[in-house]
Amino acid sequence: MNVIEATRLAVESIWANRLRSFLTLLGVIIGIASIVSTAAVIQGLNKYVEEKLSDLGQGVFTVQRFGIITNRQDFLDAIRRNRRLRREDAHAIRDRCSSAKTVAWQVRSTADLKRRGNELLGVEVSGVTPAILEIEPFDVADGRILLPFEDERAVPVAFIGNDVAEQLFAGVDPIGKELRIKGTPVRVVGVAEKKGAFMGFSQDNFVKIPYSLHRKLYGTTRSLRISVQTADSSNMDYTMDEVRAVLRARHHLRPGQEDDFDILTSEGINNLWKSMTQTIFSIALFVVGISLVVGGVVIMNIMLVSVIERTREIGVRKAVGARQRDIVQQFLIEAVLLSCIGGAIGIAIAFGAAELLATYTPLPAQFPAWAPWVAFLVCTSIGVFFGIHPAKRAARLDPIEALRTE
Amino acid sequence: MTEPVIRTKGLTRSFSMGQTIVRALRGIDLTIERGEYVAIMGPSGSGKSTLMNLIGCLDTPTEGEYELNGTSVAKLPEHELARIRNKDIGFVFQSFNLLARATALRNVELPLIYGGIKPRDRKERAAVALREVDLEDRMDHRPNQLSGGQMQRVSIARALVTRPALLLADEPTGNLDSTTSKEIMALFQRLSEAGNTIIVVTHEREIADHAQRIVTIRDGVVASDGPNTVATTETSAT
Ligand SMILES: Nc1ncnc2c1ncn2[C@@H]1O[C@H](COP(=O)(O)OP(=O)(O)O)[C@@H](O)[C@H]1O
Numbered sequence: 217m218n219v220i221e222a223t224r225l226a227v228e229s230i231w232a233n234r235l236r237s238f239l240t241l242l243g244v245i246i247g248i249a250s251i252v253s254t255a256a257v258i259q260g261l262n263k264y265v266e267e268k269l270s271d272l273g274q275g276v277f278t279v280q281r282f283g284i285i286t287n288r289q290d291f292l293d294a295i296r297r298n299r300r301l302r303r304e305d306a307h308a309i310r311d312r313c314s315s316a317k318t319v320a321w322q323v324r325s326t327a328d329l330k331r332r333g334n335e336l337l338g339v340e341v342s343g344v345t346p347a348i349l350e351i352e353p354f355d356v357a358d359g360r361i362l363l364p365f366e367d368e369r370a371v372p373v374a375f376i377g378n379d380v381a382e383q384l385f386a387g388v389d390p391i392g393k394e395l396r397i398k399g400t401p402v403r404v405v406g407v408a409e410k411k412g413a414f415m416g417f418s419q420d421n422f423v424k425i426p427y428s429l430h431r432k433l434y435g436t437t438r439s440l441r442i443s444v445q446t447a448d449s450s451n452m453d454y455t456m457d458e459v460r461a462v463l464r465a466r467h468h469l470r471p472g473q474e475d476d477f478d479i480l481t482s483e484g485i486n487n488l489w490k491s492m493t494q495t496i497f498s499i500a501l502f503v504v505g506i507s508l509v510v511g512g513v514v515i516m517n518i519m520l521v522s523v524i525e526r527t528r529e530i531g532v533r534k535a536v537g538a539r540q541r542d543i544v545q546q547f548l549i550e551a552v553l554l555s556c557i558g559g560a561i562g563i564a565i566a567f568g569a570a571e572l573l574a575t576y577t578p579l580p581a582q583f584p585a586w587a588p589w590v591a592f593l594v595c596t597s598i599g600v601f602f603g604i605h606p607a608k609r610a611a612r613l614d615p616i617e618a619l620r621t622e
Numbered sequence: 623m624t625e626p627v628i629r630t631k632g633l634t635r636s637f638s639m640g641q642t643i644v645r646a647l648r649g650i651d652l653t654i655e656r657g658e659y660v661a662i663m664g665p666s667g668s669g670k671s672t673l674m675n676l677i678g679c680l681d682t683p684t685e686g687e688y689e690l691n692g693t694s695v696a697k698l699p700e701h702e703l704a705r706i707r708n709k710d711i712g713f714v715f716q717s718f719n720l721l722a723r724a725t726a727l728r729n730v731e732l733p734l735i736y737g738g739i740k741p742r743d744r745k746e747r748a749a750v751a752l753r754e755v756d757l758e759d760r761m762d763h764r765p766n767q768l769s770g771g772q773m774q775r776v777s778i779a780r781a782l783v784t785r786p787a788l789l790l791a792d793e794p795t796g797n798l799d800s801t802t803s804k805e806i807m808a809l810f811q812r813l814s815e816a817g818n819t820i821i822v823v824t825h826e827r828e829i830a831d832h833a834q835r836i837v838t839i840r841d842g843v844v845a846s847d848g849p850n851t852v853a854t855t856e857t858s859a860t
C-alpha cells in the first residue's frame with residue numbers, strides 16, 4: 217500500500233472520530249500555540265530593540281554611573297563603588313580624548329508642566345548638550361533642534377515631544393509659545409516627529425532643554441550620561457580605552473581597582489537583551505515541552521484504544537494481504553497526521569494571537585516565519601515517537617485472533 | 623495433470639493452553655487438484671477451521687508439509703505469507719468480515735490496494751468482480767445497507783477480485799437463511815464451472831452435496847475422502 221492510500225485511510229479514520237480526535241489534540245494544540253505565541257512576542261521585542269539600538273548610530277557608546285545591572289549584589293556593589301559623573305568628567309573626555317569625534321551629555325529628571333491652566337504630569341525633562349542630537353538624531357516635525365549657543369548661555373528654550381505638543385498646545389502651533397517648568401517660562405523652538413508607544417509607554421512624552429538651563433533649574437546632584445562618538449567607528453575599543461584612562465585618572469583609581477563607572481555599547485545592550493529573551497524562551501520551551509510530551513502520550517493512548525477498537529479491521533486487512541509494514545504504516549501515518557493537525561491548529565491560533573496582541577496590546581508581537589516548519593517537524597516527530605508503539609502492536613496482531621474478536 | 627494446487631503431508635497444529643496442549647490437527651494428508659470443488663465436513667471442533675486457516679496461510683502448522691502450487695509455504699516469513707494471501711488465495715468467512723465504514727466497491731478493492739494495483743484499474747476490477755456476483759447496482763452501499771446474502775456476495779467478490787488460484791470458504795452459509803444459502807451455493811457452483819478451485823467447509827449435508835468431492839474430518843484427522851455421487855447427479859439434472 218502506498219502512502220497516499222494510507223493517508224486517505226488515516227483521514228477517514230480521524231474524520232470518523234472527529235470530536236475524539238480534536239480532544240486528543242488539545243495538548244499538542246496548546247503546546248504549539250503557546251510556544252509560537254511566545255516566540256512571536258520575543259521576535260517582536262527583538263525587532264524593536266534592534267531598531268532602537270540602530271538609532272544610536274555607528275561607533276557610539278555611553279558612559280554612565282550604572283550600567284545594566286542584572287542582580288542584587290552587583291547593584292549593591294555599584295551603589296557603593298560608582299561615583300556620580302559630573303560635568304567636569306564630560307569636559308575631561310571632550311578635551312583629552314583625541315579619538316573622540318563628538319562628546320555630548322545629558323541628564324534626566326521628571327517634571328509637571330504647566331501652560332495656561334493646562335497641566336501635564338510626570339514628563340521626562342532632560343538637559344542635553346545640543347551635540348547629543350547629532351549622536352541620537354531626532355526627526356524634527358516642526359521648528360528646529362537646540363543650538364550650541366543656547367546651551368552656552370542657558371537660554372530658556374525647549375524641544376518637545378509630540379505628546380507634549382498635542383496635550384499642552386491643543387489646537388495651536390507650539391513654536392514660539394511658552395510653557396513653564398518649575399515656574400520658569402521656557403520657549404518652544406521645535407517639535408519632534410511622533411514615535412508612538414512601546415509596551416504601553418509613550419515615547420513622545422518628553423522635553424529637551426539645554427543642559428546649562430537644566431543645571432540652573434535642578435542643580436548638579438544628578439549624574440550625567442555621556443555619549444561618545446568615535447572618529448573611526450572601526451576602532452571604538454581604542455576610544456573606550458582612552459575614555460577609561462581619562463576617567464580613572466580623574467577619579468584617582470589605583471591600578472587593579474575596578475572602574476567606578478560603566479561603559480555601554482549598543483552591541484553590549486543587544487547581547488544582554490538577547491541572552492535575556494533566550495532565557496525566557498528556554499523556560500517557555502521547557503514548559504511547552506512538557507505539554508507536548510503529555511500531548512504525545514495522549515495521542516499514543518488514543519491510538520492504542522483505536523487499535524483495540526479496530527482489531528477486527530486489522531484482521532480483515534491482514535487476511536486479504538496486508539503485510540506488517542502496511543499496518544505499521546497505516547497507524548503511524550494516522551498518528552503523525554493527528555499530531556500535525558494539532559500543530560496546524562496551534563499555528564493558526566498562534567498566528568491569530570500574534571495579530572491580536574500586536575493590534576490590541578502594547579506588545580509588538582510578530583509571527584515568526586519559521587514557526588510552521590518547525591511545528592511541522594516537531595509534530596511529525598511526536599507522531600512517530602508516540603505512534604510507533606501502537607502501530608507495532610497493531611501490526612503484530614495474529615490475523616485469526618483478530619478476526620475472532622467482536 | 624499439472625501439479626496439485628494443494629498438497630499437505632502430516633499437517634499438524636497444536637495449541638498450548640497453559641498446561642494442556644490441544645491437538646486440533648493430528649496429521650492431515652490432503653491433495654487437491656486444480657479445478658476441484660471440495661467440501662470439508664465434520665462435527666464442530668473437529669479441526670475444519672484450523673485446517674482452512676493453515677491452507678489459507680493465515681496460520682502456520684506446528685509440524686508437517688504444505689505445498690501451495692508446488693512451493694512449500696510452511697516456513698515462509700510473514701511478508702511472503704501476506705503476499706500469498708493477497709495473490710493466490712481468496713478467503714470467504716462465515717461472518718463476512720467486511721469493513722463496516724467502507725462501501726461494497728471499496729471492500730472489494732481492498733486486496734488490490736495491498737497488491738499495489740493502481741487506483742483506476744482497481745476500481746474497474748472491483749466493479750467487474752461485483753458484477754460477477756450480481757451486485758453491480760449495490761457498489762456504493764455500505765455493509766449495513768445490505769442483506770446477509772448480499773454481504774456474503776460482496777465478500778465472495780473480494781475473494782475473487784485478485785483471480786486467486788484457490789477459493790476458500792469456512793461455513794459461508796452459517797449466518798444465512800436457507801433460501802439465501804441456496805443462492806450462495808448456486809454462485810459457488812457457477813464459479814466452479816468457470817474453472818475455480820474451491821474448498822468449502824460446512825457441517826450441512828445439503829451444502830456439501832454441491833461439491834464434487836467430500837472430505838470428512840474427525841478429531842483432527844481425515845476420516846473419509848471420496849467423490850460426491852449426489853453432486854454429479856444434481857449437476858446432470860440441472
Ligand atoms: N487459537 C486456539 N487456541 C486453542 N484452541 C484452539 C484454537 N483454535 C482452535 N482450537 C481448538 O482446536 C479444535 C478445532 O477447532 P476448529 O478448527 O475451530 O474446529 P471446527 O472449525 O471444526 O469447529 C477445537 O477443540 C478448538 O477448541
Ligand SMILES: [Mg+2]
Nearest residue numbers: 670671672792
Ligand atoms: Mg469452524
